[in-house]
Amino acid sequence: MTAAGTAGTVGMVDTVARALALPSQRLPFAELGLTAEEYDWIVQTLGRRPTGAELALYSVMWSEHCSYKSSKVHLRRLAATGPASAALLAGIGHNAGVVDIGQGYAVTFKIESHNHPSYVEPLQGAATGVGGIVRDILAMGARPVAVMDALRFGPAAAADTRRVLPGVVGGISWYGNCLGLPNIGGELDFDPCYAGNPLVNALCVGVMRHGDLQVAAASGPGNQVILFGSATGPDGIGGASVLASASFGEAAAVKRPSVQVGDPFEEKLLVECCLELYAAGLVVGIQDLGAAGVACATTELAAGGTGGMRVRLDAVPLRDASLGPPEILMSESQERMMAVVSPGRVDEFLAVCAKWDVRAAVIGEVTDDGRLTMTWHGETVVDIPPASAADGPVYQRPAERGPDQDALAADDPAALPRPADGAGLRAALLALLGSPGLADKTWVTEQYDRYVRGDTVLAMPEDGGVLRVDETTGLGIALATDGNGRYCRLDPYLGTQLVLAEAYRNVAVTGARPLAVTNCLNFGSPEDPAVMWQFASAVRGLADGCAALGVPVTGGNVSFYNQTGTVAIHPTPVVGVLGVHDDVRRRLSIGFPSGVAASIVVLGRTEAEFGGSAWAHVVHGHLGGRPPEPRLDAERRLAGLLAAAAADGVLLAAHDLSDGGLAVALAESCLRGRVGCVVRLGGVDPFTALFSESAARAIVTVRPGAAAAFDALLRSHEVPGQVIGTVGGDRLVVDGWFSVDLPELAAVHGGTLPALFG
Amino acid sequence: MRARIGVITFPGSLDDGDAARAVRLAGGSPVVLWHGDRNLRGVDAVILPGGFSYGDYLRCGAIARFAPMMSELVAAAGAGLPVLGICNGFQILCEAHLLPGALTRNAGLRFITRDVRLRVERSQTAWTGAYAGGEEIVVPLKSGEGAYVADPGTLADLEASGRVVVRYAEDNPNGSAAGIAGVCNAEGNVVGLMPHPEHAVCSLTGPSADGLGFFTSVLAAGVAG
Numbered sequence: 001m002t003a004a005g006t007a008g009t010v011g012m013v014d015t016v017a018r019a020l021a022l023p024s025q026r027l028p029f030a031e032l033g034l035t036a037e038e039y040d041w042i043v044q045t046l047g048r049r050p051t052g053a054e055l056a057l058y059s060v061m062w063s064e065h066c067s068y069k070s071s072k073v074h075l076r077r078l079a080a081t082g083p084a085s086a087a088l089l090a091g092i093g094h095n096a097g098v099v100d101i102g103q104g105y106a107v108t109f110k111i112e113s114h115n116h117p118s119y120v121e122p123l124q125g126a127a128t129g130v131g132g133i134v135r136d137i138l139a140m141g142a143r144p145v146a147v148m149d150a151l152r153f154g155p156a157a158a159a160d161t162r163r164v165l166p167g168v169v170g171g172i173s174w175y176g177n178c179l180g181l182p183n184i185g186g187e188l189d190f191d192p193c194y195a196g197n198p199l200v201n202a203l204c205v206g207v208m209r210h211g212d213l214q215v216a217a218a219s220g221p222g223n224q225v226i227l228f229g230s231a232t233g234p235d236g237i238g239g240a241s242v243l244a245s246a247s248f249g250e251a252a253a254v255k256r257p258s259v260q261v262g263d264p265f266e267e268k269l270l271v272e273c274c275l276e277l278y279a280a281g282l283v284v285g286i287q288d289l290g291a292a293g294v295a296c297a298t299t300e301l302a303a304g305g306t307g308g309m310r311v312r313l314d315a316v317p318l319r320d321a322s323l324g325p326p327e328i329l330m331s332e333s334q335e336r337m338m339a340v341v342s343p344g345r346v347d348e349f350l351a352v353c354a355k356w357d358v359r360a361a362v363i364g365e366v367t368d369d370g371r372l373t374m375t376w377h378g379e380t381v382v383d384i385p386p387a388s389a390a391d392g393p394v395y396q397r398p399a400e401r402g403p404d405q406d407a408l409a410a411d412d413p414a415a416l417p418r419p420a421d422g423a424g425l426r427a428a429l430l431a432l433l434g435s436p437g438l439a440d441k442t443w444v445t446e447q448y449d450r451y452v453r454g455d456t457v458l459a460m461p462e463d464g465g466v467l468r469v470d471e472t473t474g475l476g477i478a479l480a481t482d483g484n485g486r487y488c489r490l491d492p493y494l495g496t497q498l499v500l501a502e503a504y505r506n507v508a509v510t511g512a513r514p515l516a517v518t519n520c521l522n523f524g525s526p527e528d529p530a531v532m533w534q535f536a537s538a539v540r541g542l543a544d545g546c547a548a549l550g551v552p553v554t555g556g557n558v559s560f561y562n563q564t565g566t567v568a569i570h571p572t573p574v575v576g577v578l579g580v581h582d583d584v585r586r587r588l589s590i591g592f593p594s595g596v597a598a599s600i601v602v603l604g605r606t607e608a609e610f611g612g613s614a615w616a617h618v619v620h621g622h623l624g625g626r627p628p629e630p631r632l633d634a635e636r637r638l639a640g641l642l643a644a645a646a647a648d649g650v651l652l653a654a655h656d657l658s659d660g661g662l663a664v665a666l667a668e669s670c671l672r673g674r675v676g677c678v679v680r681l682g683g684v685d686p687f688t689a690l691f692s693e694s695a696a697r698a699i700v701t702v703r704p705g706a707a708a709a710f711d712a713l714l715r716s717h718e719v720p721g722q723v724i725g726t727v728g729g730d731r732l733v734v735d736g737w738f739s740v741d742l743p744e745l746a747a748v749h750g751g752t753l754p755a756l757f758g
Numbered sequence: 759m760r761a762r763i764g765v766i767t768f769p770g771s772l773d774d775g776d777a778a779r780a781v782r783l784a785g786g787s788p789v790v791l792w793h794g795d796r797n798l799r800g801v802d803a804v805i806l807p808g809g810f811s812y813g814d815y816l817r818c819g820a821i822a823r824f825a826p827m828m829s830e831l832v833a834a835a836g837a838g839l840p841v842l843g844i845c846n847g848f849q850i851l852c853e854a855h856l857l858p859g860a861l862t863r864n865a866g867l868r869f870i871t872r873d874v875r876l877r878v879e880r881s882q883t884a885w886t887g888a889y890a891g892g893e894e895i896v897v898p899l900k901s902g903e904g905a906y907v908a909d910p911g912t913l914a915d916l917e918a919s920g921r922v923v924v925r926y927a928e929d930n931p932n933g934s935a936a937g938i939a940g941v942c943n944a945e946g947n948v949v950g951l952m953p954h955p956e957h958a959v960c961s962l963t964g965p966s967a968d969g970l971g972f973f974t975s976v977l978a979a980g981v982a983g
Contacts, residue, residue, distance in 0.1 A: 170868075173868075173869050174869075177810075177869060177900075177902075178770070178810045178813065178814070180772030180773075180809065180810075263813070264810070264813065265769070265770050265812065265813025265814075265815070266813075268769075268770055268772075268810075268813075269769055269770075356769070357769060445871075446868075446870055446871050446872060447868055447869045447870070447871070448869075448871060449869075449871055449900045450871060451776075451871065451898050451900060451954065451957040451963075451964070452773060452776070452808075452900075453772075453775065453776065454773075454775065454776040454779055454956070454957065454959075454963055455963060456963055457962055468962070471779075584962070585962060
């Protein structure tokens with residue numbers, strides 16, 4: 001970079017005029033993550049070399065994170081083959097999808113990753129992950145009403161997990177609680193594949209009236225562009241140092257932090273401020289600032305609108321006066337939004353901001369010249385066609401089934417020794433219940449506020465979170481997320497369908513009707529053909545699964561490069577499903593009811609399916625064979641049955657069967673309800689009955705006196721059901737095999753996380 | 759006419775909507791009060807809701823106590839207006855010296871959300887008349903800085919004068935002195951609580967409806983007065 005290093009002097013800013021005057025100068029594109037081909041493409045588009053600011057802008061817009069350049073060709077399948085749904089008001093491509101839930105209400109929800117920042121700086125990384133997804137929901141015009149988090153870490157006992165996990169949980173707790181959003185569920189799992197690459201996926205859901213939908217577009221020449229929220233600082237612009245040091249004089253080199261720092265109080269003010277601005281009709285278009293900050297907001301607003309925008313970068317409020325154009329464009333300072341406002345209403349807009357102590361500045365205006373231009377103290381530093389940055393490159397990366405897949409599939413868990421007597425079955429149950437991935441999560445969830453806003457009807461440890469939306473009618477929503485890296489490692493196509501099916505089932509067991517899907521696709525490097533095969537298979541599995549279940553994907557997020565060296569994480573698509581409750585007073589808990597000798601019924605068909613199971617993982621450290629068979633038709637019938645049975649009031653509880661099978665589900669329902677049960681196993685062998693992870697199954701507790709009505713529902717929905725026992729007593733009894741009293745169950749289940757994390 | 763109960767919203771207040779709903783469910787009319795105003799709008803009582811006023815920067819409640827509305831409230835409380843501070847509201851009342859003591863970091867140094875069993879130690883306040891003395895109730899606690907502390911003399915005085923309003927009845931979840939969950943002023947019109955009765959007003963969304971009594975109490979007191 002010595003050639004470039006001599007080109008500038010301290011404090012000099014690279015302008016378009018300078019780029020024209022020094023056309024042969026090559027900027028340090030590789031350090032900013034661009035390839036030579038991408039750089040040449042920029043030169044070709046502009047007809048000259050880019051300025052430093054333009055290069056900064058293209059580099060962040062064309063990053064994998066912002067451009068989806070490796071995933072786009074596959075993700076198109078989700079939109080193209082999605083089932084037609086009258087409920088979908090806004091789909092893929094928006095900040096978040098919007099779903100009609102009836103009575104004039106619409107719901108928007110999305111899940112996003114913040115994996116890499118959370119590994120570098122767990123507390124701030126996880127906190128700003130919450131902040132970012134909340135602004136996505138806010139930008140759609142909705143009031144954010146709840147959050148969830150799907151978390152995956154390396155081995156629970158590893159020293160690094162003890163560094164990362166408490167920080168991540170603390171960050172979510174701090175930011176979400178201070179923002180006043182109930183945390184109503186999520187996941188926590190551990191696997192050695194996530195050591196060095198923890199997954200921190202944050203989901204937010206918002207509610208609005210139908211007419212409240214906002215657009216992310218800068219329309220109407222003459223309209224003003226307002227940046228509001230926090231001042232812009234040097235957050236998350238580690239990469240920009242390259243431009244400062246390599247192009248524009250060594251003396252200008254300043255070390256910039258690569259992680260963002262959050263301020264939930266500022267975000268709370270921003271939420272209330274935006275909602276008041278929307279209600280007053282002061283906003284023509286709006287975009288949140290997340291990754292790629294001002295660069296992304298200006299290009300996307302301009303590309304989505306009339307086609308042009310003029311921005312004065314020196315008008316951006318700064319909290320570090322030493323920042324120049326490239327850094328301002330790349331900064332990922334949190335708690336910022338950008339709005340397009342009619343010139344006649346700017347004063348009203350600024351008055352609302354002042355009421356909420358939110359800083360706001362007019363930084364530009366909408367034009368119709370098809371160019372995004374930016375000036376810095378009168379000199380032009382950016383002059384580009386905005387779509388060229390917003391659309392970005394598209395890659396068809398090579399994908400090839402990994403050479404180890406056959407051996408993995410051949411390593412059948414049928415060969416593993418299985419318990420055959422009561423003592424062995426009992427020991428297996430306790431081993432699973434106390435394993436970190438299945439243990440009681442209270443250590444984590446107790447740090448989250450689940451009560452704020454007063455509409456939380458179900459939260460962890462329930463299968464799905466349930467929120468009341470309308471206090472008068474009881475209209476509400478249910479949400480669940482699910483991921484399973486083991487199933488997806490064995491077979492990414494089937495595994496992704498199983499993950500989708502479980503999230504769908506988790507919503508259904510609360511009594512809700514599943515409506516729509518969001519996803520966060522966590523994978524290794526897209527430059528590895530085996531990873532790309534996993535990705536393509538997973539997306540295909542998701543698209544086919546959604547078509548079979550009749551639920552559309554409304555949006556999502558891709559996180560690549562979750563790997564250390566050449567070792568990638570298990571492919572881990574995390575799927576979120578949203579459902580609607582016509583009346584949340586009819587919701588079902590997983591807890592067995594106390595004081596009634598209600599019968600327990602297993603719904604669905606149980607077969608010996610142990611590939612990727614919790615039992616194989618926990619007891620044998622084994623991963624091999626085939627995952628359980630997804631039974632999507634059966635899932636759909638099961639969900640229909642559960643919704644009807646909940647609405648008719650014939651059930652007292654419902655719990656899905658998944659990790660750890662029937663044995664773990666019975667224990668969880670006993671612990672949640674603080675009551676025992678007695679069950680008799682029939683049909684298959686006791687080990688299979690207790691620990692198989694066959695899909696499309698649940699246990700329900702039938703209201704005494706309603707057995708005939710429930711039988712009729714089973715027949716009409718064509719769902720097999722088998723009465724296996726009754727609720728009661730203070731022990732979990734598997735008749736003829738073993739029993740465990742509730743205090744021992746509670747001690748084993750509840751002791752693990754506190755012992756690990758204090 | 760239904761009693762009008764004001765709920766002050768500070769920047770960063772979070773449970774203001776829940777407090778208003780609790781007032782409504784108890785049979786009163788909630789009145790929105792804004793921190794920057796100086797007009798209590800003739801309300802019959804005031805609730806300072808939970809949340810993170812001003813982000814809890816500097817110290818919980820330390821900035822909110824200087825809000826214009828607070829100077830009005832301090833004067834009105836001195837004249838006998840019933841005031842209930844919940845969680846952050848309790849912290850603000852301590853910072854404003856309407857109540858003795860202070861709230862500090864939980865003993866475990868982590869935020870705790872937990873349904874706690876409380877014993878109502880004093881039913882002769884504007885906010886606890888609906889309970890029997892010694893009655894036990896279950897309401898949520900959710901705070902990171904909920905450990906009540908005061909100097910030994912103040913603690914002895916609070917106990918001797920019966921100004922401990924509610925106490926943690928089972929485990930002490932946050933290391934509060936003498937398990938104190940709430941206290942009142944000498945006159946009994948100003949009460950501060952760490953737990954959240956407004957989150958226990960119906961069994962659909964809370965662990966119980968035990969918290970409703972705080973809101974029906976003040977309405978009953980208003981009618982009697």
